[in-house]
Amino acid sequence: MIFIELFYTFFLIGLFGFGGGYGMLSMIQGEVVNNHHWLTTQEFTDVIAISQMTPGPIGVNAATFAGYRAVVNAGYSPMMGSLGSALATFAEVLPQFLLMIIIMKVLMKYWHHPVKNMIFSALRPTIVGLIAAATLLLMTPENFGSPMVTPWQFWVSVFLFASTFIGTFYFKINPIRMICMCGIAGFLLYY
Amino acid sequence: MSIYAEGFKTCFKIGLFTLGGGYAMIPIMQHEIVEKHKWLSEEDFIDIISLSQALPGIFAVNMSIYVGHKLKGLLGAILFALGMILPSFTIILLIALCFHNYSQWHWLEAIFKGIRPAVVALIAVPCVKMWKTANIKLTTIWVPVLTAVLIWLVGISPVWIIVAVVAGTFLYGFVSKLDDEKEDKL
Numbered sequence: 375m376i377f378i379e380l381f382y383t384f385f386l387i388g389l390f391g392f393g394g395g396y397g398m399l400s401m402i403q404g405e406v407v408n409n410h411h412w413l414t415t416q417e418f419t420d421v422i423a424i425s426q427m428t429p430g431p432i433g434v435n436a437a438t439f440a441g442y443r444a445v446v447n448a449g450y451s452p453m454m455g456s457l458g459s460a461l462a463t464f465a466e467v468l469p470q471f472l473l474m475i476i477i478m479k480v481l482m483k484y485w486h487h488p489v490k491n492m493i494f495s496a497l498r499p500t501i502v503g504l505i506a507a508a509t510l511l512l513m514t515p516e517n518f519g520s521p522m523v524t525p526w527q528f529w530v531s532v533f534l535f536a537s538t539f540i541g542t543f544y545f546k547i548n549p550i551r552m553i554c555m556c557g558i559a560g561f562l563l564y565y
Numbered sequence: 566m567s568i569y570a571e572g573f574k575t576c577f578k579i580g581l582f583t584l585g586g587g588y589a590m591i592p593i594m595q596h597e598i599v600e601k602h603k604w605l606s607e608e609d610f611i612d613i614i615s616l617s618q619a620l621p622g623i624f625a626v627n628m629s630i631y632v633g634h635k636l637k638g639l640l641g642a643i644l645f646a647l648g649m650i651l652p653s654f655t656i657i658l659l660i661a662l663c664f665h666n667y668s669q670w671h672w673l674e675a676i677f678k679g680i681r682p683a684v685v686a687l688i689a690v691p692c693v694k695m696w697k698t699a700n701i702k703l704t705t706i707w708v709p710v711l712t713a714v715l716i717w718l719v720g721i722s723p724v725w726i727i728v729a730v731v732a733g734t735f736l737y738g739f740v741s742k743l744d745d746e747k748e749d750k751l
Binding site: 389391392394396400408409433435439442460467471474489499507509513532538539556563564 | 580581582583590616619620621622623624625626627630631634635639642646649650652653654656657658660661662665671672674675676677678679680681682683684685686687688689690691692693694695696698699700701705708709710711712713715716717720722723724726727728730731733734735737738739
């Protein structure tokens, strides 16, 4: 049953989604793309692009989109798809809601416990690995083209990747502006 | 206006007008929650940032749950969180409903073909930035490398890696603490 699977999957993502937006993206990618095949790598990359350009937290955007597509791809109507969106988003937020309430009521006194600090200092380098894996998993022929089959797309992609990296990292160009410029480049070069 | 409506409205506004998610939302939340409505003190706000970061889930939602719960208990937490989620939920749902089979629209597909490599670069940048803040040294460099390889090449879900790290560190912390106590007795 797709709805139960959706709920369970996004509950897990919400429960173990440490490290903010990007850390969570790698979690969503692992479950939604690699494990359940609800979205292709290409569609997943598009969701991230749309998330960058629309307001709000990326985690909510990804859950809403993936929930819709998972249900529609399983053969249900767009109406049921909207329900899937709501369910995925609800399931993703539920664990943090419960944890926050519990912590505010009970666990506050253990907050400065050394074991807690140890866990979070161990998690930090892990999150870096998580995001690195997400980047590597997105470097596919679907997203970049292949040097043998579609060399034109491949080298254009490498150029756009490098300019975005350098532009946002060294020159602090706004990511949304960068996405728009690459979109215009894509339109001019491919259409 | 009741504080419920006020909180819902404020969170809705934050959710509607912040692009980029996560840390990009901090200055706007600070302005609305601390400076304008004075629902939290400056110190509380900073404490809550570290608490929200330490907890799993969406940062901005954790923030709204905390403020809502502090002001008005459970119902406040629900309403504030709902206000934060609703704008992006609605926008993305509309996009999902309209953008069906867009791979047949050649001009749009061309645009996305240009955007996809840029998106991958945008994810690589925070990874490099976090490399510095996570304080990775020669002795700990194996942690991110092993994590990336396990997910990328072996195909393990990130969920289980997080579970393993939390459980492993918890056990290690527990055992090393027992050792300390033994040494204290000797």
